[in-house]
Amino acid sequence: DTGVSQDPRHKITKRGQNVTFRCDPISEHNRLYWYRQTLGQGPEFLTYFQNEAQLEKSRLLSDRFSAERPKGSFSTLEIQRTEQGDSAMYLCASSWDAEGNIQYFGAGTRLSVL
Amino acid sequence: AQSVTQPDIHITVSEGASLELRCNYSYGATPYLFWYVQSPGQGLQLLLKYFSGDTLVQGIKGFEAEFKRSQSSFNLRKPSVHWSDAAEYFCAPNNAGNMLTFGGGTRLMVKP
Numbered sequence: 001d002t003g004v005s006q007d008p009r010h011k012i013t014k015r016g017q018n019v020t021f022r023c024d025p026i027s028e029h030n031r032l033y034w035y036r037q038t039l040g041q042g043p044e045f046l047t048y049f050q051n052e053a054q055l056e057k058s059r060l061l062s063d064r065f066s067a068e069r070p071k072g073s074f075s076t077l078e079i080q081r082t083e084q085g086d087s088a089m090y091l092c093a094s095s096w097d098a099e100g101n102i103q104y105f106g107a108g109t110r111l112s113v114l
Numbered sequence: 115a116q117s118v119t120q121p122d123i124h125i126t127v128s129e130g131a132s133l134e135l136r137c138n139y140s141y142g143a144t145p146y147l148f149w150y151v152q153s154p155g156q157g158l159q160l161l162l163k164y165f166s167g168d169t170l171v172q173g174i175k176g177f178e179a180e181f182k183r184s185q186s187s188f189n190l191r192k193p194s195v196h197w198s199d200a201a202e203y204f205c206a207p208n209n210a211g212n213m214l215t216f217g218g219g220t221r222l223m224v225k226p
Contacts, residue, residue, distance in 0.1 A: 004157075033213065042204050042216030043158070056213065091157060093214075100146065100165055103214060105157040 004106035006092050012112045013082055020078045021109045025094030032075050033093040033103060034067055036060065043091055049075060082113045116141050120205055120217035127195050128225045135190040135220045137205030145207035147188040148214065149179055152202045161203075164188060175199070200224045 005024040013019050025032050031050050035043035046065070047057045051072040061067075064082075069075040079086055089110050093103040118139045127133055139145065146165050150158040162173025169181040179190045188205060202221050206214040 006157075035214075035216075042206075042219050043214075044216070045213035048213060058213075093158075100163075101208075101212075102148075102160065102163060104160065105150075107157040110155075 004094050004104055006106035006109050010110045014114050017082055018080045020076055022076050023092030024074045029094035029096045031095045034077050035091040037089040084113050087113045118207055118215050118217040120220050122220045124221045126223040129197050130194050133192045133195045135203050137188045139186050139207045145209055148206045149190050150204045195224055197224045
């Protein structure tokens with residue numbers, strides 16, 4: 001098991017561009033979570049999936065953000081019309097119901113919006 | 115509202131000294147409780163967890179934490195700190211497997 005994988009590790013983009021991040025969870029995990037972490041802060045919850053169903057979204061997830069998990073495996077997080085305030089580390093985690101939903105995190109994607 | 119507080123933003127200890135990082139939470143019912151560690155530029159690594167039962171839980175890297183219901187606390191401890199323990203530590207409760215709510219973190223520095 002290779003753990004939670006996120007791609008890319010770093011993304012630099014210009015304001016107004018769209019970006020997409022990918023997360024591959026641990027293979028048997030049915031839940032997948034996205035968090036955002038700004039410098040000097042703890043991570044903040046964005047959204048989570050159980051299998052392919054998106055069950056909860058934070059109010060932080062504006063209409064410029066969309067997340068999908070089409071086949072209940074990998075997930076993508078897209079940010080449209082990026083703003084400088086979107087600059088952050090985007091963390092993905094996965095968990096398994098039968099293990100009490102202990103969340104295991106990937107290394108994150110660091111987004112810089114210029 | 116559910117919340118978690120880590121009162122100490124920065125802590126500096128000498129290598130070999132003991133360590134205690136504080137965490138207090140405010141939840142309607144006792145949540146599941148976790149401590150994670152984050153090294154610079156990295157994701158979060160789980161140190162230990164509490165679901166129920168024995169209030170003193172052991173984790174990786176020699177860390178332990180004690181759940182105190184009366185104080186709504188889940189403090190992290192280590193008897194002897196190593197230079198490699200320098201990192202940021204996050205306390206995070208959650209409600210039965212849903213989203214984690216992270217504290218602001220405590221940055222640990224270790225003096226040689």
